[in-house]
Amino acid sequence: MxxxxxxxxxxxxxxxxxxxxxxxxxxxxxxxxxxxxxxxxxxxxxxxxxxxxxxDSKDHVLNSVFEENWGVFLKVLGDLRDSEELTAPAKLERISALLIDALQVAPSIIQVIIQEISRSDRFVHAEKVSAFTGAFDVVHDIIVAGQAAGDLSPRLDPRVAAYIFFGALETICTGAMLGTIQCKTPEEATRVKATVKEALLQGMLTDKGSEKDAT
Amino acid sequence: MxxxxxxxxxxxxxxxxxxxxxxxxxxxxxxxxxxxxxxxxxxxxxxxxxxxxxxDSKDHVLNSVFEENWGVFLKVLGDLRDSEELTAPAKLERISALLIDALQVAPSIIQVIIQEISRSDRFVHAEKVSAFTGAFDVVHDIIVAGQAAGDLSPRLDPRVAAYIFFGALETICTGAMLGTIQCKTPEEATRVKATVKEALLQGMLTDKGSEKDAT
Amino acid sequence: MxxxxxxxxxxxxxxxxxxxxxxxxxxxxxxxxxxxxxxxxxxxxxxxxxxxxxxDSKDHVLNSVFEENWGVFLKVLGDLRDSEELTAPAKLERISALLIDALQVAPSIIQVIIQEISRSDRFVHAEKVSAFTGAFDVVHDIIVAGQAAGDLSPRLDPRVAAYIFFGALETICTGAMLGTIQCKTPEEATRVKATVKEALLQGMLTDKGSEKDAT
Amino acid sequence: MxxxxxxxxxxxxxxxxxxxxxxxxxxxxxxxxxxxxxxxxxxxxxxxxxxxxxxDSKDHVLNSVFEENWGVFLKVLGDLRDSEELTAPAKLERISALLIDALQVAPSIIQVIIQEISRSDRFVHAEKVSAFTGAFDVVHDIIVAGQAAGDLSPRLDPRVAAYIFFGALETICTGAMLGTIQCKTPEEATRVKATVKEALLQGMLTDKGSEKDAT
DNA sequence: AATGAATGAGAGTTCATTCAT
DNA sequence: GATGAATGAACTCTCATTCAT
Structure with a gap:
């Protein structure tokens, strides 16, 4: 050439x-x-x-947004899953950090992917579903491995837990885009990450709350 | 008459x-x-x-769906918040149970509300945003109260935590509707509720995982 | 009802x-x-x-024109073929008369059918081809029968002869529509029919021309 | 230069x-x-x-196809008309042979000309009409001369007869292009020419058919 | 001469909404 | 109340043509 x-x-x-x-x-x-x-x-x-x-079409433009952005994210997720250096909780923490950081760098892309991934034509456009399930599977695998290693609670249904994990992150993205969650500066981002880690890994309860709750 | x-x-x-x-x-x-x-x-x-x-219009039909269903849910949420008999964690648990039960009774309504609440026309139709923020505010208030009472971790940003809580539930709804989360029978529902409680309240970690993670 | x-x-x-x-x-x-x-x-x-x-679409409108007009013509042609009262030449004469009369009654319909039957999307829209071949088959059958009965020249390739017959009529339609062939009044129509009969059945030659031509 | x-x-x-x-x-x-x-x-x-x-334009390309191909054909036709060595029937036979032979040498050109000459834009593009009428006039003149010389039936309307002649040939071209008339090998071409001559000049009738038909 | 990126008029089609019956 | 024929704004996509390189 x-x-x-x-x-x-x-x-x-x-x-x-x-x-x-x-x-x-x-x-x-x-x-x-x-x-x-x-x-x-x-x-x-x-x-x-x-x-x-x-x-080729307007649809094709959206698909390209997916492929060329989500694909990269998926690759990173896959590598993370296969990493042997990190424990499952560390991997989950890393994933949430990745997404929250991405939110600062390219909020629009995250927004579009999050918004449109669950569009109702999802039944029609298999790529998008698979885009989603691709990421879902990674988290699911990490949770299962974490349970096997004894790092994650065996009482979790790994499938449901993966949904919870994703849902939490997704909604944070939405909040960030709506401006109701402040997540622009590094400090803000750190604060958000901390809450995610606290809420999902340690749980929202304090010991006191936990005792009361001992049903 | x-x-x-x-x-x-x-x-x-x-x-x-x-x-x-x-x-x-x-x-x-x-x-x-x-x-x-x-x-x-x-x-x-x-x-x-x-x-x-x-x-009046197609939009109006959707709005009516919101008002006449979400409104009921909002009312229940409000009453729950004001209840003095329950601790904050119990209130949160109750809310998730409410939603998961509703999912069995009227999955379509939940789906529509969940799907369309976060639609892009949200900037246009204020009712929907307020519908969402109405529920959000309740959860936010409960979390703040729970922190004040010492039942919920003070390290949580209550706003972010409320988003996480909602996001987790929302995605479970989506999964239930897609059929990827089994939530039809009472047994299945119980299992889902248990995972939600475990993941959000107790946290996903085991003690072992928790120790390793002691950064 | x-x-x-x-x-x-x-x-x-x-x-x-x-x-x-x-x-x-x-x-x-x-x-x-x-x-x-x-x-x-x-x-x-x-x-x-x-x-x-x-x-359903613009295409559909055209198809309807075909189905609801050409279909009628095809039916008549089929009945004519099956008639046992007429000789093959008489049947051919009748067909040309039918078309020329139709030209006076509904010139537009004839024009559209003639024009669009050979549209280049003919390869795509099988109905139209079959519309044509339907009529073609009838003429072909009549010619074969006429040859078997000894009424039509055995030297004709029946397939080619059917094309010639149709082409002659088609072009007359075109001429009529262009206004270059006068065919509005009954007298004019009669004159056109006579020439068709003379040219196609008797042949254009006179005896004199025929002798000279005796190759 | x-x-x-x-x-x-x-x-x-x-x-x-x-x-x-x-x-x-x-x-x-x-x-x-x-x-x-x-x-x-x-x-x-x-x-x-x-x-x-x-x-200049896409239209211009089509026009050039016409001018540079049909023009040649027209020239040959004109010369044929003016020839004093051939009788009218021989001239007509020659024309049909010319076209059928051309069909073997350059079927695409013939197809395009035939297809597009009778297209609906004919009212717009005068060249195409004149292209057609140019050829038509030659055949018309030959028929008139043939009638005057007593070689062609005086009962023919020369204008209508010219249309018939052209229409027959045109449809044969279409059939050849559609592959429904075999016209590739010299033998096949000869057979087609024979049927054209028989049908148009001698007439399709046998003597027997002719008698019956003696209206 | 040659290329193909760039333009935008134009056409088909969808569908929310109105309204006569 | 109930119907569905009728309307037309809005939108996607095509493709002839122009033009900078």
Whole structure:
């Protein structure tokens, strides 16, 4: 490939990324289905026709957002699961930290993924479900391994626990996006992480509460 | 009001309920915006024009679903908060049990509320946000009170903890609706409730895990 | 079915017919693909949305034109073939007369069918091809039978002859629609029929021409 | 003009021809309006922008196909008409032979011309009509002359007869392109020509059929 | 000459909503 | 009350054409 060709390809990739970035922004603001193709175009500063140069359809744009962002996250999750250096609780803590940090770096992307992952066409678009279940499976595996190692409570249904873990994180993302959870500065993020760790790992109870609760 | 008139009103109320029930079903199946007014009508067994006799618009139908169902739940939550007989942890446990039980009785309603509460039109429709924040505030208040009473960990940011609590329950609802969490029989429900209690209140860690984690 | 319902059905059928008539007119004038759905609507004096009440799509409108007109013609052709009272030449003559008469009664319909039967999406829309081959088969059968009875020249390839027969008629239709063949009055029609009969059955040659041509 | 310049012009002409050839192929396969400019380009192995160096528009490409192919045919037809060595029937036979032979050499070109000549845009693009009427006039003139010479039946309306003649040939072309008329090998072509001659000149009737028909 | 990114008019289709019956 | 025919705004997608490189 010559220099000139390479440059052209790069430019094309840039345009693609530019459109994708714009799409993420407007999807985050208005939601996928309230977003018109022309909204994406306007935000990207291009004609709407151009979007069809780079993507097959509006749906395809969303899918690309998923693939090119969630895929990376999934990869990291997978590596984490397979790591032998960390205990299960440490892995879970790491995952929540990852997500909360991502929230600071790229809140829109997280928002879109979280929002649209559970869109009702989920029954139709298998990729999205599998995107979700992919991450779910990792957490599920970590919990099972943690129980086997004696680090996590054997009284947890690992499947339900994985849902709880994800749900907690998802809602924090939503809160962050709504601005009802402050999570912009490193300090704020640290505070959020601490609460997640406390609530999910140590439990919300104090010893006192725990005693009373001894049913 | 004469007998005849009263009967007419009752019949009208029946029709309204009939449409609302149908709406909940199809909203649950397809999501609000993928549902056509004619879908609701077909499910209800009426002509679609009739829906405009009882509701101003399609949006209005959804709002009614919220008001007439979530409102009831909110009332119960409020009463629970104000109860002086229960500790904060017991109140939280009660709330999760309420929701999980509701999931068995009226899964569609829960699904619709959960699905649409976090929809992107939330910025537009204030009722829905307030519907959500109404419930959120209750949980928040309970957590704050629990911390004050020494029953709940003072290390929790109460706002974040409330989100975590809600998120966990929300995702369980989603899992139940997707069929990936079994929650139909009383036994299954009990098991789910137990995991929620264990994970959120006691924490996922065992003592062993807890020691290792003593950072 | 009550009177009222029946009337409603009739009115609906009327609207359908009204749209179909308008469609035939504009298809004849501009061709199918140059015709916008809104053109049909304007001609029919309705909103374009209404067309989608009665037809699934623009394609469907065309298909309906085919089915509801060509189908009738095909039926007549089939009956003609099966008639035992007429010789093959008489049947062919009858067919050409049928078409030329139809041209006076409903020129637009004939034009649309002729024009669009050979549309290039013919490879896609099997109905139209079969519409054509249906008619073709009848003529083919008549020619074969005529040869067997000794009424038609055994030197004809029946398949090619059927094409010739149809092509001659088709082009006359085109000419009539272009206005280059006068075929409006009964006298003109008679004259056209006579030439068709003369050219196709007797042949264009005179005896004199025939002798010279005796290769 | 220097050698180099001339070579450039030739190359330019080659490119033009290359595009035109590609256009004919895809027009034949998909029809003019279903063909995208990019289809032509892909088939020609050039960028679609280049087509606009050689042609003003997509329409212009089609027009060029007409002019540069039909024009040649028209010239031959004109010469044939003016020939004093052949009788009218011989001329007609020659024309049909010309077309059927062309069908073997360049079926796509014939197909495109036949298909698009009778398209609905005919009212818009005068060239195409005149292309058609040019050929029509020749046949018309030949028939009139043949009648005057006593070689062709005086009972024919020469205008209608010319249409019949053309229509027969046109449909044979269509059949050949659809593959329903075998016309590839010289033997097959001969057979087709024989049927055309028999049907149009001698007539389809046998003497027996002729007697019965003596109305 | 050659490329293909960029543009935007234009077309088909959907569906919430209105309203005459 | 009840129906569904009728309307048209809104939206996605196509593709001929232009133009900077």
């Amino acid at each position: 010559g220099e000139a060709e390479k440059k052209t390809v790069d430019l094309a990739q840039d345009r693609r990324k530019q459109i994708l970035r714009a799409a993420v922004e407007v999807f985050a603001e208005r939601g996928f289905h309230r977003t018109r193709v022309s909204d994406i175009a306007r935000r990207a500063g291009v004609a709407y026709g151009l979007i069809y140069h780079y993507f | 004469g007998e005849a008139e009263k009967k007419t009103v009752d019949l009208a109320q029946d029709r309204r309920k009939q449409i609302l029930r149908a709406a909940v079903e199809v909203f649950a199946e397809r999501g609000f915006h993928r549902t056509r007014v004619s879908d609701i009508a077909r499910r209800a067994g009426v002509a679609y024009g009739l829906i405009y006799h009882y509701f | 009550g009177e009222a319902e029946k009337k409603t059905v009739d009115l609906a059928q009327d609207r359908r017919k009204q749209i179909l008539r308008a469609a035939v007119e504009v298809f004849a004038e501009r061709g199918f693909h140059r015709t916008r759905v809104s053109d049909i609507a304007r001609r029919a004096g309705v909103a374009y949305g209404l067309i989608y009440h009665y037809f | 220097g050698e180099a310049e001339k070579k450039t012009v030739d190359l330019a002409q080659d490119r033009r021809k290359q595009i035109l050839r590609a256009a004919v192929e895809v027009f034949a396969e998909r029809g003019f309006h279903r063909t995208r400019v990019s289809d032509i380009a892909r088939r020609a192995g050039v960028a679609y922008g280049l087509i606009y160096h050689y042609f």
